Amino acid sequence: MTQNNFIDGHWLIASDLDGTLLDHYDYSHAPVDELLRQLERRRVPVILNSSKTFPEMLELRRQLHNGHPFIVENGSAIFIPTGYFPEVPEGAREQRDFWIFETGLPREQLLTFLRGDAGEHGSPYLSFAAASCDEIAEATGLSPEQALAARSRDYSEPLLWRGSEGEKLAFEARVRASGMSTLQGGRFLHLLGPTDKGKATLQLLDCYRQYRDIDYRLIAAGDSPNDLDMLKVADIAVIVRAAHRPPPQLEEATRRRVIVSEAIGPAGWKETIGGLFS
Template sequence: MTETKSAAYNSSDFQWLVASDLDGTLLDHFSYSHLPANDTLEKLESSGIPVILNSSKTRDEMLELRRALNNEHPFIVENGSAIFIPQGYFPQRPEFAREESGFWIVEPGARRDDILAFLQQDGEKHGAPYLNFAAASTAEIVAATGLTSAEAEKANQRNYSEPLLWQGDEQEKLAFIARANASGFATLQGGRFLHVLGQTDKGRATQLLKKAYQHYTDRECRLIASGDGPNDLDMLRVADIAVIVRSPAHPPPSLPHHPHLIVTRETGPRGWAEAIEEIFTTDSKHSANIRM
């Protein structure tokens, strides 16, 4: 593992938060297994350090993964479009949050219906050189993602964004992105898909949630963020410590000038666990590390 820069930390002085991407980070890129990260996740939980799942996945996908990971903390869906906080997690409901199905929900993103209306109008005028989830069959989503049929159906139960499997050339993509931006939407290139969403991102949503934590603790909140792709960069930029998890499918995204950056040698959940263990382990030769 390569740590480009470091600084001294004292675990007793801070309330640490860990925000993490899922696919390619906590979940293996090919198998979607989280087994290599389980021991580290248990240590964080027993140490009172919440792991905030922050993904392009939908609420239903995230609920299932939270159960598999024994995680009961707030989570962020669809690339920062909505924050789900279990009711009662904080002493009071956060400002601007609404209540639904046992959660306080903060929605900085756009609604999917508005995005689909834009895609229909744009496609009629400029063509649609992509496969979007709303227009795709379950079998097509399975073929594009490697998910099971049940998982593909959950992935298509979106509320705030629309993934596009781009099939045109780069020039067409750039022109499409410009039109989306001009219409008030943002785009993010994930590992496999170009996501169309509202004017939000993983970093903005993480900062909103961090402020909620900070409101209810006397200690300063410090953030560790981990991810493997370009759509994680906004989250990594706002972190006190950024962890880029190496991918077997693409080179690490570039994050210049971050003061505390770790790029893992191992891929996926194994690399994630090694980075977190290194950060939270006291080493007499490295005063930057803290005990978990």
């Protein structure tokens, strides 16, 4: 692992959840709880940036005592608590307790594509829209209540791929030709609009710089290929090791510092992020 030297200045942390801030198997965040409290005291915002849905993120923010903006469904929407900045960011809409940037496509548009594509090419996958809560719980390890929240999507559709690699490549090509995108996560292939975690992170970072008049720099933490777009835009990219696969490969860049954890999951998050701020 690259040596962790103490860093100073104003920093923003954008972090993936499953396998990074949360344990891949039991979703525990116990190893990072004290560090999150320390970062809060030091006024270092931790931005949750995940494939998870709005209802899932609300519950996790409550558990983590996190009151900062967050990014859902792999960059498809940015939620900023009302009043978090001095004024409503330009281009955001107001809904309930949040200012919202919608950068993805409505889920119904994605499902319309899937129905048409399945009629012509078949569907060698299980989509969340077609799955029961029990099937989602079995595939993810979530509780039935958590599976219901995971199924309540607005901007993306997870697919549990059951076909061949060739079928998958052909499917991804058809998706791109339709102006949409796919993203391989830890468990699922996600169908979504022309957005990603990195684009959404930069848009939110611009809000911080503009409305707080602070030149924040960015740390991004992730564990899988669907985090690479976020890691690429960071000043410091933290790659958290997973137990079941090698770390994702991030190309070298002159301005970016890359740290790979020795420990796995949230213990690796604590090791790397804690080392930067200790």
